[in-house]
Amino acid sequence: MDHYIPKRRVPVTLWSTGLEAVAAQLFLDLDPATRCHQTILAKLDESSPGRGAILADVFSRGFHPWREEQAELTLLEGTTLSGKVWMPMARESQRLSDYMNQLSGFLVLLTTVGPHLVHPRGIAELRLAERAAEPIEPDAVTPLPGR
Secondary structure (H helix, E strand, O other), X not given: OOOXXXXXXXXXXXXXXXXXXXXXXXXXXXXXXXOOOXXXXXXXXXXXXXXXXXXXXXXXXXXXXXXXXXXXXXXXOOOEEEEEEEEEOOOOOOOHHHHHHHOOOOEEEEOOOOEEEEOHHHEEEEEEOOOOOOOOOHHHOOOOOOO
């Protein structure tokens, strides 16, 4: 008896040590019964989806709390990527450093070119964009005297 699993072909670009931008394709499993289709982030061994991939193929947005944090990554081979690190939220006060310390797979970096999927072992340096600290609870801010 043959078992047929419907697939969706998704273009990706593979970056690895010693390789530069190798075009490839992934085949993601489609599950018409539950509509819980496989994402690239769930499958992957690549670091960057191709330009034709839609974000819904890369990772699931909108189902669980998430935040995007502006950052700049320098990879081990010297490539610098700048964009927003997408991270699912385990708690409201979660910082990017907390997320990186608990991360066991790839992270998503949203750039102007498109999303990149990067494994933490390939990151030499991660720099956050400078900004003033934001209060966790807006009601907890005490106004300055005289204002």
